[in-house]
Amino acid sequence: MPQETSTQEPLLSVRNLQFEFTLRGQVLHALRGISLSVRKGESLAIVGESGSGKSVFVNTLMGLNAPNGHITGGSILYHGQDLTKLKSNEDWLQIRGGKIAMVMQDPMTSLNPLKTIGYQIQEAVELHQGVHGEEAKKRVFDLLREVGISDPERRYHQYPHEFSGGMRQRVVIAIAVACRPEILICDEPTTALDVTIQAQILGILKQMKEKYSLTTIYITHDLGVVANVADSIAVMYAGDFVETGSCNEIFYDPRHPYTWALLSSLPQLGIKGQDLYTIVGTPPNLFYEVHGDAFAARNPHPLKIDFVRRPPMYRITDTHYVRSWLADPRAPKMDPPEHIRMLREKGIALGVAGPEYGTAVPESGEDAGSISSAAPDGRAVSCKKEASHD
Numbered sequence: 001m002p003q004e005t006s007t008q009e010p011l012l013s014v015r016n017l018q019f020e021f022t023l024r025g026q027v028l029h030a031l032r033g034i035s036l037s038v039r040k041g042e043s044l045a046i047v048g049e050s051g052s053g054k055s056v057f058v059n060t061l062m063g064l065n066a067p068n069g070h071i072t073g074g075s076i077l078y079h080g081q082d083l084t085k086l087k088s089n090e091d092w093l094q095i096r097g098g099k100i101a102m103v104m105q106d107p108m109t110s111l112n113p114l115k116t117i118g119y120q121i122q123e124a125v126e127l128h129q130g131v132h133g134e135e136a137k138k139r140v141f142d143l144l145r146e147v148g149i150s151d152p153e154r155r156y157h158q159y160p161h162e163f164s165g166g167m168r169q170r171v172v173i174a175i176a177v178a179c180r181p182e183i184l185i186c187d188e189p190t191t192a193l194d195v196t197i198q199a200q201i202l203g204i205l206k207q208m209k210e211k212y213s214l215t216t217i218y219i220t221h222d223l224g225v226v227a228n229v230a231d232s233i234a235v236m237y238a239g240d241f242v243e244t245g246s247c248n249e250i251f252y253d254p255r256h257p258y259t260w261a262l263l264s265s266l267p268q269l270g271i272k273g274q275d276l277y278t279i280v281g282t283p284p285n286l287f288y289e290v291h292g293d294a295f296a297a298r299n300p301h302p303l304k305i306d307f308v309r310r311p312p313m314y315r316i317t318d319t320h321y322v323r324s325w326l327a328d329p330r331a332p333k334m335d336p337p338e339h340i341r342m343l344r345e346k347g348i349a350l351g352v353a354g355p356e357y358g359t360a361v362p363e364s365g366e367d368a369g370s371i372s373s374a375a376p377d378g379r380a381v382s383c384k385k386e387a388s389h390d
Helices: 054-062 117-129 134-148 164-180 195-213 223-229 247-252 259-263 336-352
Strands: 012-021 026-038 042-049 069-078 100-103 183-186 215-220 232-235 240-246 371-374 380-383
Touching: 012 054, 026 054, 026 240, 026 259, 042 054, 042 223, 054 069, 054 100, 054 183, 054 215, 100 164, 117 134, 117 164, 134 164, 134 195, 164 195, 195 223, 215 223, 223 232, 223 247, 223 371, 232 247, 232 259, 240 247, 240 259, 247 336
Parallel strands: 042 215, 042 232, 100 183, 183 215
Antiparallel strands: 012 026, 012 069, 232 240, 371 380
16 A cells, blocks of 8 residues: 555555556556555456556566557566566566466467467476476476366366356466466456356455465456455556555445445446446546546536545545545545445445545645635535634
8 A cells, every 4th residue: 555554565566556558649647646555465356447557557568568558657666676676578588477477358368379278387387486397297286276167187188269258267266376386366257157157267366365475466346246355446547546454444445436436336226216327437537647636527516625645645544545535634624425325334334434634645635725626506615724614
């Protein structure tokens, strides 16, 4: 999370990371100064809409972004090594697979259709485990059993097209685990799978995490998936982390209007006879500079300052941070949607709800001067420093 509050050093520490793509002479600001820490053994989920920057972020951790993309600022510290300094493919090969591995979104494009699945898994075993021949083959059989593929001796000789989507995903997981990584990134690992198979794949990933002491990072837009696998959650919007916290804090004490919107969109929270909640509008165009809060234009009740100045990151608790002016003590009291009020009441009962307002972290805090909101009827509602919140 943004601040270090534990004596345990983070395994991966990202600080003020900025990443840009150059397209047809224009610059797209894909990552806008993001910061995040991941501790050894942690399971982190990064959630957000398509195009929010999730995959760009994790690809940056492995040096896999397109050639027209480049880091323009910040650092990525892994065991004290700054990965932003790695330039050549040879340098990255020391990190990819053996240190940080990834389960890609589409297993069919991850697997070579011309080679048997046994060959592809064994290739990873021989490269990263230092065993060969029959010993390597036996380890492949063991991995196939671990990911739930029966009759591995026969499956070893089959090709990817002979497997279903769920079986191919299991093979990709086996290849990633065969590399013996310290960090396993799962980029939408259950996309296009039915609900039953999704649960099986998530169960396998959790088993692999425990057996091989993995630190896992999940990329998803499905908060239902997150609830089953994550210790902590980072909510991403328009190339920025707008809220981070433990799984319970994000689900039962969310503070950012975008997090409210994502949770309200869950079918599980729908009310019989009412339309499901939808987030109106579209994310900002990142070819242009974003002024203020990137979510302001889609926020049903934005503050005036949301359109002017980017909010600092506020600390709610030692593990919960939010980039929203609503967390400022000077902000007018804003009631969240009905679904969120119900979740917060449960959070209070569970003891996971933090204080009403947060404290701006030192490196990001700025004096807002005056904070205003737009009332439902269009009248200006202002809140100066000395104003109350009644």
